[in-house]
Amino acid sequence: MHIGMLRAAHEREQLILFVGAGVSQSLGLPPWSELIDHMARELGYKPEEYRRYGSALALAEFFRLQHGNIGPLRSWMDRKWHSPNMSVDRSRVHELIVRANFKIIYTTNYDRWLEYAFEHHQREYVKVVSVADVARIRRDVTQIVKFHGDFENDESIVLDETSYFRRLDFESPLDIKLRADVLGRSVLFIGYSLADINIRYLFYRLSRLWKASVPGVPQPPSYIFLPVRNPVQQAVLAQWGIETISPDTEEDPSTALAAFLEELVGDATAQPQPPSETKRNST
Template structure:
């Protein structure tokens, strides 16, 4: 797999912001959103297959919220399922590689706490940022893990329903303001996102808008995205938007991400002559 030399250079400089999507959590065998929607249907007394046909998962989650005056018990169920005792970090070499690459800032659209558990397990300090209070007295002494779509520990932070997602699209929260500051002069790397992931398309669109409206367009460094399988249509669109694409040649998606991160670690750890 050919790695961009510029990306390796920026990782060596600790100048890369990592964006982590659901594909990273899938390495631990976490339930997919299909399971969540089926659970919602069962809780509401529907046949799961029939319920899935009634809308997309954000719409169905909002229907659940309306019917139950909230999503507290749903979030509790998700938290329990996503953090079962049977799940072991040792089963995810990807999480260990993320830790070893030592990114100074990590944004994630995942709700689970396995990134944080990785840092706890290997004994490195970090700052988890979910709400505005977490932004107080931020320093550069430890890794920042920003839960961009919320965290199970804060029910009101979870971006799950259609309404909460539309509110997130405003891109005017304190976390968004922090992101505007973070991206100046830094490289962004997306991993764990599928080509059809609306989170990815939304983030890329918004990041482009941030740069277009910025007075510092000349300081923009090329974002990178790792794709677990080729798609010439989406690759061309990403490239048109100024994003450099790295595509896996592995048959299994999980093998591709593992190889990509392993090679990044190896190359970025090499001493310069």
């Protein structure tokens, strides 16, 4: 039943895709713990000692306070997250995301792998990082909205405690755009860990936003794909209008996600036509 409703929403162009870190990690990106260990070494701490001093957000905040900005950390992440050993060319999940032709894709990932996937498969896109990018949006081209920032803009990165607290205010230009985009649409979340309190807070805020904006009108259902069934999360998320979708059997998360996307997009996976003169818009 979920697949049918999702497919219908997608065909009506009423489905927004939200892409989390799990989608990029399938390409071999380093785990978050490697970033924490790098911060420790840069600050002269032993990694096991540094990790005891606070959460990842607090440790990143301390790093910024010591350095004055996150520029050096962002540069290191950019190099590590885009190693020459990584490639999107053979990623079935990325291929399906591109071929599905979602009109709006939000991502909390800083990396460029979604953009690289669109370029590899010769599909146009518009990257939206700041309010200035909104003027470049075109009706016929996929929007890739970098909700937690982009490696090309240090100021946009949501990494330390202060930047996360600002994000939780839900009052930035991208937050206002999100509110406008989700009203009347369903949202599909893929690649997210429910251990991330920030994404859970996003679910909560989206639910509150709908009830405040359109009181008495049922909220369009939204969905999250989880590679493993979890009845506790299913019940908790249902109260916020989020339906969980999981495979019947346990398998590799990337394989399970690819199978789900294949079922969702169906004929949309056909080979794309060659692009027109300009194949992308990523500036």
